[in-house]
């Protein structure tokens with residue numbers, strides 16, 4: 001499999017454009033990654049401009065694997081126009097204890113500041129749902145406004161609130177939406193809770209921050225984020241938020 005083929009390039013252009021049009025990617029907000037598989041031997045890295053990333057814990061299921069990930073500080077509106085300039089890879093070593101970040105397309109590459117969240121989440125997904133290879137994070141509006149009530153209001157109650165607004169909710173998310181505590185962006189705590197949630201949920205809301213979703217493709221991850229956001233909007237338009245208190 002090619003690290004970046006025409007189909008994946010087209011997906012990246014599409015989803016970065018859609019997220020930007022939805023106003024979920026102000027400034028350089030948002031990031032994404034795609035698991036590109038693993039080999040028997042570690043990936044050979046052609047460039048000398050590579051960065052070593054030490055992991056907080058071994059990620060055995062990603063050993064000798066390759067992950068495509070967006071560049072730190074890149075704007076979705078710019079990625080949509082010129083994807084390669086804002087993309088790179090993390091190649092994981094044979095023991096899953098560290099990775100090498102590099103880009104074959106530019107000089108300096110540092111992966112998204114939330115690279116550890118992406119890696120730990122891919123680790124959970126490869127163990128539990130290996131067909132889910134894509135992760136997308138963006139600053140969605142209504143879902144973030146609604147998620148601020150967690151953990152004061154339980155996940156069960158917020159999910160019930162969503163389900164009352166549209167039948168689609170239960171069809172698309174039979175287990176509901178997952179939640180983490182309002183941890184700092186890029187933190188190890190946020191990474192662990194997010195990864196844990198991906199064993200059960202396809203969309204997770206980060207209080208005071210945004211959403212992260214997964215799917216078989218970036219398009220599917222986008223569709224799930226879009227659907228959860230629409231349901232949050234419907235719920236908040238239809239019933240006063242005080243209903244949650």
Ligand SMILES: [Zn+2]
Nearest residue numbers: 029030185210
């Ligand atoms: Zn963010």
